[in-house]
Amino acid sequence: MLNRKRNEQATRNAETSLIAHGTIIRGDVRFTGTLHLDGRIEGAVLGEGPNAVFTLSEHGHVQGEVRVPHAMINGQVNGDIYASERLELATQARVIGDVRYNSLEMAAGAQVNGRMAHQGEDHVQRELPAPEVRQEPATA
Known part of the structure; x- marks a missing residue:
């Protein structure tokens, strides 16, 4: 059931990016599509x-x-998840953090170690705050 829905979502989003096994990215990742x-x-x-x-x-x-409209999780997330539309947690999903969602499907075997809360779109699709910019004191 999860795979069928995943394929339907992927078909709607023609732009798909893949980060392959063995690849590590340090830093925030922003994307459109899939x-x-x-x-x-x-x-x-x-x-x-x-x-x-x-x-x-x-x-x-x-x-x-993780802050996205649609998410299908079958791996590990150490951090909070904000899914403004739909969140699917598959059997091997392991979440250590709070989860906020609009619609949720959770398979037997998925684990969440944190709080789960249903939230409407207006609560979960906010932009992250801009990083703090430290200003050095002016010297004369």
């Missing part, structure tokens, strides 16, 4: 646009926040 992660991201995963889809395979790992 992002499929078999590797590792150490930073935030940010889907831009209402049709952005993030899929995390059983080999994939995210060390950071």
